[in-house]
Amino acid sequence: MPEKQYDHTQIELKWFERWQDAALYRAEENSDRPKYYVLEMLPYPSGQLHIGHVRNYSIGDALARYKWMRGFNVLHPIGWDAFGLPAENAAIANRRHPREWTLANIAAMKRTYRRFAFSYDWDREISTCEPEYYRWNQWFFLKMLERGMAYRKKALVNWCSECATVLANEQVVDGCCWRHETTPVEQRALEQWFFRITKYADQLLDDISQLEGGWPDRVLTMQRNWIGRSVGTEADFTLDTGATVRVFTTRVDTIHGATCVILAPEHPLVATLTDSEGAARGKAMVDSRANQGPGDIVKEGFFTGHYAMNPYSGERVPVWIGNFVLMGYGTGAIMAVPAHDERDFEFCTKYGIAIRSVIRPADGDLDEQPGAAFTEDGIVERSGEFSGLPSAEARRRMNEKAEREGFGQAAITYRLKDWGVSRQRYWGTPIPVIHCERCGVVPVPEADLPVVLPIDVNITGRGRSPLEDVPEFVNVQCPKCEGAARRETDTMDTFVDSSWYFYRYCDPRNAGLPFDPAKIAYWFRIDQYIGGVEHAILHLIYSRFFTKAMRDIGLVENDEPVANLFTQGMVIRDGAKMSKSKGNVVPADESVERHGADTSRMFALFAAPPEKDVDWRDEGVEGVYRFLGRVYRFATRNADRKPGGGSPEAGRKALRKLHQTLKKITEDFESRWHFNTSIAAIMELVNELYALENELSGDVMAEVLEKLALLLGPFAPYLSQEIWDELGKPGIVFQQSWPAYDPELAKEDEAEVVIQVNGKVRGHISVAFGTSREALEKQALSDVKVQSLLNGKQVAKVIVIPDKLINIVVKG
RNA sequence: GCCCGGGUGGCGAAACUGGCAGACGCAAAGGACUUAAAAUCCUUUUUCCCGCAAGGGGAGUGUGGGUUCGAUUCCCACCCCGGGCACCA
Numbered sequence: 011m012p013e014k015q016y017d018h019t020q021i022e023l024k025w026f027e028r029w030q031d032a033a034l035y036r037a038e039e040n041s042d043r044p045k046y047y048v049l050e051m052l053p054y055p056s057g058q059l060h061i062g063h064v065r066n067y068s069i070g071d072a073l074a075r076y077k078w079m080r081g082f083n084v085l086h087p088i089g090w091d092a093f094g095l096p097a098e099n100a101a102i103a104n105r106r107h108p109r110e111w112t113l114a115n116i117a118a119m120k121r122t123y124r125r126f127a128f129s130y131d132w133d134r135e136i137s138t139c140e141p142e143y144y145r146w147n148q149w150f151f152l153k154m155l156e157r158g159m160a161y162r163k164k165a166l167v168n169w170c171s172e173c174a175t176v177l178a179n180e181q182v183v184d185g186c187c188w189r190h191e192t193t194p195v196e197q198r199a200l201e202q203w204f205f206r207i208t209k210y211a212d213q214l215l216d217d218i219s220q221l222e223g224g225w226p227d228r229v230l231t232m233q234r235n236w237i238g239r240s241v242g243t244e245a246d247f248t249l250d251t252g253a254t255v256r257v258f259t260t261r262v263d264t265i266h267g268a269t270c271v272i273l274a275p276e277h278p279l280v281a282t283l284t285d286s287e288g289a290a291r292g293k294a295m296v297d298s299r300a301n302q303g304p305g306d307i308v309k310e311g312f313f314t315g316h317y318a319m320n321p322y323s324g325e326r327v328p329v330w331i332g333n334f335v336l337m338g339y340g341t342g343a344i345m346a347v348p349a350h351d352e353r354d355f356e357f358c359t360k361y362g363i364a365i366r367s368v369i370r371p372a373d374g375d376l377d378e379q380p381g382a383a384f385t386e387d388g389i390v391e392r393s394g395e396f397s398g399l400p401s402a403e404a405r406r407r408m409n410e411k412a413e414r415e416g417f418g419q420a421a422i423t424y425r426l427k428d429w430g431v432s433r434q435r436y437w438g439t440p441i442p443v444i445h446c447e448r449c450g451v452v453p454v455p456e457a458d459l460p461v462v463l464p465i466d467v468n469i470t471g472r473g474r475s476p477l478e479d480v481p482e483f484v485n486v487q488c489p490k491c492e493g494a495a496r497r498e499t500d501t502m503d504t505f506v507d508s509s510w511y512f513y514r515y516c517d518p519r520n521a522g523l524p525f526d527p528a529k530i531a532y533w534f535r536i537d538q539y540i541g542g543v544e545h546a547i548l549h550l551i552y553s554r555f556f557t558k559a560m561r562d563i564g565l566v567e568n569d570e571p572v573a574n575l576f577t578q579g580m581v582i583r584d585g586a587k588m589s590k591s592k593g594n595v596v597p598a599d600e601s602v603e604r605h606g607a608d609t610s611r612m613f614a615l616f617a618a619p620p621e622k623d624v625d626w627r628d629e630g631v632e633g634v635y636r637f638l639g640r641v642y643r644f645a646t647r648n649a650d651r652k653p654g655g656g657s658p659e660a661g662r663k664a665l666r667k668l669h670q671t672l673k674k675i676t677e678d679f680e681s682r683w684h685f686n687t688s689i690a691a692i693m694e695l696v697n698e699l700y701a702l703e704n705e706l707s708g709d710v711m712a713e714v715l716e717k718l719a720l721l722l723g724p725f726a727p728y729l730s731q732e733i734w735d736e737l738g739k740p741g742i743v744f745q746q747s748w749p750a751y752d753p754e755l756a757k758e759d760e761a762e763v764v765i766q767v768n769g770k771v772r773g774h775i776s777v778a779f780g781t782s783r784e785a786l787e788k789q790a791l792s793d794v795k796v797q798s799l800l801n802g803k804q805v806a807k808v809i810v811i812p813d814k815l816i817n818i819v820v821k822g
Numbered sequence: 823g824c825c826c827g828g829g830u831g832g833c834g835a836a837a838c839u840g841g842c843a844g845a846c847g848c849a850a851a852g853g854a855c856u857u858a859a860a861a862u863c864c865u866u867u868u869u870c871c872c873g874c875a876a877g878g879g880g881a882g883u884g885u886g887g888g889u890u891c892g893a894u895u896c897c898c899a900c901c902c903c904g905g906g907c908a909c910c911a
Contacts, residue, residue, distance in 0.1 A: 015861090228826055228906080235825080235907060242911080259911060272911095307909075339910045346911090352823095353909055425910055543905085616847075617834060623904095630834065633847050636862095643862090677838085687836065690846035697846090700863090764842050769892040771842050809891050815841050819891050 014646045016639035018606030022728040026125050029742070037085035039532055046082035047533055048074045049512055051541035051549075061581040061626065062542055064601075067127045068614040069578055069683065070540045072724040076679045079723060079748035085533065087136075087515040126607040136514055138439075138507035145460035146514070146524040147506055148442040150556075152453050153563050155443070159206045160431075162451065167430055169198040175434045176202065203441055203500060204428040207555045211424045214554055215239055217569055224574040229546040236547045238425025243409055244341065245418035247271050247318035249329065255279055255318060258340030258423055261350065262412075263404040266393040267368035268345035269358060271318045272311065272330045274337040275299075283314040283329060295333040309334050309357050320345075321417040322408065323394065332357060340423050348383065355383040368392045369401065429552065431503045434475040436467055438501030446488035446495040455489050461497070475499040508549055509556035512536060512571065523565075530566050535573040543577040550575070576683070579623040581614070601631065608726035609635045615685040615725060634689075638729055641696055645718065645733040648703070648711050656707030664702050665755050668714050671695045672751035675721060685725070692721055712737070720749050761813040765790050767799050768819060783810040790816040 037047075050070040051063070074086040136143065154160035168177040170187035177187060177195060187193050207214075215237045218230050242260035249255055255271060273280055275292035284292065291312060299307060311332035318329050327345075334353060335344055348358035349367040358365055369388040370376045376391055377384055387401035396404045412418035432441070440461040442454035454461055464483045467476045477483055477499040488495035510524070516533045517525035541549070550572075557571040601610040613634040617624040671691045678688040699706075699714065706714070715737055722730040723744040734743040760776040763786060773795050777786065787808050790796060800820060807819040 013862095231826065232906060238910060240910070257911085261911080309909080334909050334911095336910065344911050351911070353911075356909095423910080546906085619835090622835095625834070627834080627848080629848055637847085640862095682838075684836095684838085686834090687838095687846080690836075693846055762842090766841085766892075769841095769890095774842080807891060809841095811841065815892090817841080817891050 013643055016642040016729075018608065018635075018638070018728075019603075021732045022125060022606055022608065025728050025731050037533075038083055039529065041083055043081060043083040045085075045533065045537075046077045047085045047536050048077065048538045049085075049087065049515070049536055049540070051545065064126075064610070064626075065578055065581050065614050065620065065624065066540060066542070068611040069576070069620045069685070071127060071611065072615060072685060073538070073540075073679070073683065075727060075744050076724040076748065079720070079744050079746065081747065085515065087512075126602050126610060136511055136518055138504070138511060141460045141462050143507065143511075143514070144439045144462060147439040147502060148454070148459050148461060149456065149524060150506075150510070150560075151439075151442055151502070152456065154205060154559065155453055157562075159209065159559060160203060161206065162201060162203050164199055165202050165204075165430070166197045166199050167202055169196045169200075171196060173435075176200065176430060176432055200432075202430050202432040204430050205555070207429045207551075208424060208426055210555055210558050211237055211239065211426050213558055213569075214426075214551065217554075217558075220570050221572075221575075225572075226543075226575065226577055229543065229550065229575060229577060232546045233551060236426060236551065240423050240425075242421060242423070243405070243412060243418060244421040245321055245345075245412055247320060247327075247345070249279075249283075249319075250317050250326075251282065253279065253282070255329070255343050256341045256418070257343045257345045258421060259345060261347065261401075261405075262408045263387075263390050263393075263396070263399075263401040264347040264350045264368055265320065265345060265408070266323050266325075266390075266396075267347045267349050267366045268320055268325075268327060269348060269364040269366060270328045270330050270346045272332040272335050272344050272346050272357070273314075274335040274342040275331055275333060276337040277331075277335075277342045279343075280314075280331060283316050284331070288312070288314065288331070292331055295331075299333055307333065309353070309360060311357060311361065313361075321412070321415075328363070330361070330363075338427070339425065349377070349380050350383055350385055352383045352385065355380070366392070372400070429503075429555070431506060432500040433503055434499075435501055436463065436476045438504055439506065440477070441498045441500050441502055443498045444486055444488060444495045445498060446491060446493060448493060449488055449490045449495075452488055452490050452495070458489070463501075475501070477501075505548060505552050509552045510560065512539075512553075513560075513566070525565070527565050527567075530568075534566065534568045535570055538574045538576065539572040540576045540578060542580065546577070576620070578620045579618065582623050582625045605631055605635045606638075606728070608729050609638055612638070612689060612725045616689045617686065619682075619684045619686055637693060637696070638726060640700075641718070641722070642729060642733070644696065644699060644703070645715055646736055648715060649733075649736045649738075651708040651711045653708040653712075656710060657705045658707075660702045660705035661707055661710040664699060664706055664710055664714055666758070667695050667698045668717055669751045669753075669756035671721065672717065672749055673753070673756050676748070676751060679724075689725060692718075692725075695721075717749050719743060720746060763790075763813065764815045765793060765796060766815065766817040767796065769817060772796060772799060777813075779813055781812065783812060786810050786812065786816055790818065 037045075048070050050066045070086070074084045078084045138147075151160060168182050169175075170177050170193055172193040173187060176198075182195050187195055215234065218233060221230060240260050242258055243262035244256055244258050245262065245265070246254040246256050255273065257271065259265070273283075275295040280292050281289060295310065309332065311330045311334075314329045314331060316329045317326045319326055330346075334357070335342065344354075346354035346358060346363070347368075348355045348363065348365040350369055355365070357363070365380060367376045367378065367380060367384070368391055369384065369386075370391055371384075371386070371388045374388075390396050390399050390401060390404040393404070396407060399407065409418075409420040413420070440463060442459060442461050444452045444454060446452050464477070464480045467480055477497075484497050484499060486495055486497045487493070513525050513530055513534070517529045520526055553571050557566060557568065560566045561569060605613075609631060613631045614624065614626075616634055617626075617630055671694070674691045675688045678684055695718070699718075715733065716739070719730050719733040719737065719739075720743065722733070723746075727744060731743045734741075734746075757779075761779050761781070763775050763777055763781075764771055765773040765775060773793060775789060775793065777789070787810055790808070791800075791805070796818065800818075803820045805818060806821045809815075809817040809819070
């Protein structure tokens with residue numbers, strides 16, 4: 011009879027069909043089971059898989075299945091939001107109503123993705139393009155508005171001409187758009203809506219301590235840098251025009267060494283301090299800075315002709331304008347202390363401005379002729395009443411003085427800026443406010459939510475919201491005075507969507523609230539979140555912010571959304587990093603159709619540990635496919651073995667290998683998720699079984715095959731189920747318990763002890779476990795080979811590690 | 823420039839606590855089966871030297887040093903690659 015061949019298509023489709031209605035992975039809230047909530051970043055809504063997400067899904071999916079087998083309550087939802095629209099699809103998407111587009115893609119995703127990603131909790135399927143999701147986005151917006159957490163102001167914003175929309179600071183990469191990496195971002199002044207994320211700057215920073223250990227250090231460092239908290243002092247210098255200019259410094263202890271004040275070219279005082287020529291020079295600086303991409307800019311500046319008085323010393327110093335001073339940070343003006351700041355040193359050296367040391371090292375002298383800035387803390391000198399104090403103490407007393415005399419105070423500044431959420435895009439949740447000439451900005455009443463997008467829209471891509479050209483959308487009645495008014499046409503950044511979607515998963519059909527706080531109290535925090543490191547400062551800061559804002563609204567109790575974060579590697583193909591804007595994604599169909607979902611997933615796990623990038627090479631996929639075929643054939647041809655027969659010796663070997671494998675994989679799942687070595691261990695087991703195939707008794711074979719099927723469950727569920735079925739077992743394979751290992755069976759009979767001479771391996775001996783040091787030493791020294799090597803030399807020392815190693819140290 | 827990662831065969835990688843470097847897989851070579859091919863199964867595969875052979879010896883985890891009986895693992899310096907930040911006062 012010809013052997014059955016592994017036909018992945020048939021097997022996968024068969025079980026795919028049968029599992030359609032099984033409510034697998036369904037979270038059973040308030041059950042006795044421990045809860046476990048694993049959540050990944052989202053699959054790609056284009057009908058193709060973003061290849062990075064192939065990896066995502068293989069990790070989270072295998073983990074969830076394992077947890078299920080261990081008896082955990084697993085919520086393993088699938089869904090997506092609208093962000094991450096690929097550039098080449100944007101045009102298409104923009105010409106269609108988001109809802110229509112989304113529904114079409116749900117269908118496409120169900121076809122290709124479901125078999126691969128294996129999630130059955132379709133109740134929790136959420137599209138952030140659905141009117142219901144808009145409703146709750148808008149509800150949040152109104153809550154924010156009520157609390158002064160959302161506001162509107164005219165602001166210089168980042169503008170991408172390619173997207174024809176505003177970008178958040180977080181979306182600007184190297185001076186270019188995060189989607190269009192070669193399009194420089196322009197600055198435009200526009201009326202924009204903002205979320206006051208800076209109100210939470212301290213909390214976002216301090217609560218990082220709650221995340222330590224659970225989040226990768228790298229991500230936490232990036233967030234700390236992004237928030238960029240600096241503790242310092244603000245102080246007013248009085249100008250000769252009578253006006254004051256406020257500077258921010260972290261080193262007020264150096265202020266007696268300030269030899270000029272430098273303003274950012276955009277500083278409002280520039281207009282009053284310079285003539286039209288000076289204003290033009292300032293303007294040119296601003297422009298050239300905007301056009302200059304990343305990297306170093308050459309420091310430039312000019313003297314305004316005006317002087318300012320140092321509030322501490324009363325000294326008159328010149329006021330300059332410098333292109334390296336940023337308007338967006340601190341006060342947009344600095345005091346330059348060239349002796350103790352590298353940037354100031356460079357600037358003042360270039361323009362011949364005085365350099366004066368006022369800090370000396372604790373064990374040294376003032377550097378009268380500095381060749382470079384000395385920036386460390388030290389002892390303050392030449393600083394009047396503060397002379398002789400250590401830097402830290404001087405700062406404290408100087409802050410007190412500033413406050414006492416009313417020319418300044420201790421101050422903290424942040425790099426983090428408020429989150430600009432306005433987008434001039436069709437795609438996105440409409441911002442639910444109405445502009446009335448008489449009443450001003452009027453929120454849309456809650457009863458009128460959701461504000462939905464009109465269907466017929468002409469996408470111009472001209473830099474204004476396409477909604478402005480839809481009169482039936484724009485022209486509305488003011489809810490307050492009932493007069494004619496205009497609807498806001500900006501839509502929300504889609505990062506708003508992704509900031510809270512995981513909460514909605516826990517209560518996706520709630521019609522009265524975004525979610526029931528009690529349900530959130532049960533599920534949250536998320537035990538394990540899996541996503542790419544590229545979200546370290548975008549999504550992962552916004553969602554932390556949203557959680558804190560929702561907590562203050564009273565919806566959630568947790569301070570933080572995610573207890574443990576795992577940042578998985580990317581999938582690379584042909585040396586190129588997969589990226590949304592480049593659109594080089596691998597169609598799911600291609601790999602899944604050719605080799606099957608089991609093979610594709612298992613390869614993604616096998617190629618490298620999950621935190622590393624992997625190169626998707628088709629030859630590697632072949633290897634995994636061959637392996638699954640090998641397993642299938644072995645299982646099917648041995649499924650009906652009669653009990654008895656075989657050799658006890660072979661049986662013991664097979665069981666030992668089996669339990670060693672079980673132990674290893676259990677440990678891999680519990681601690682580090684190095685599934686590549688788990689899969690290697692299964693391969694080793696199968697190789698061993700091939701070698702022992704004809705010597706195994708029917709009983710051992712049955713035991714081994716059953717456990718093998720269970721072991722494959724997390725990685726290759728379809729094949730696992732097929733083998734389970736072939737063995738005549740009832741039910742669904744991964745609803746079985748995860749097999750426990752027996753440490754006794756996993757043990758080797760004898761310890762293999764290495765014999766080294768001077769650290770070099772010279773032989774092995776097999777001994778009983780627990781053989782004493784003395785016996786081991788004796789046996790090693792009497793070893794024939796060791797004897798010949800020693801050859802009369804003197805043994806200086808023998809190191810014995812029981813059950814492991816003997817190292818004989820000889821002299822001469 | 824600053825802050826994180828990382829560097830191991832032809833390739834992806836393993837070695838989890840300082841204890842046999844290269845598990846597992848890919849690619850390659852040889853063999854079995856076959857009229858033939860595919861598929862499958864078996865064997866070899868870090869490298870150099872000695873040997874007909876069994877076997878034996880040396881080198882080897884980016885480079886140089888150190889600690890140690892023993893270092894891919896710990897310490898110091900340097901080189902290279904990747905990522906983040908980059909005038910943040």
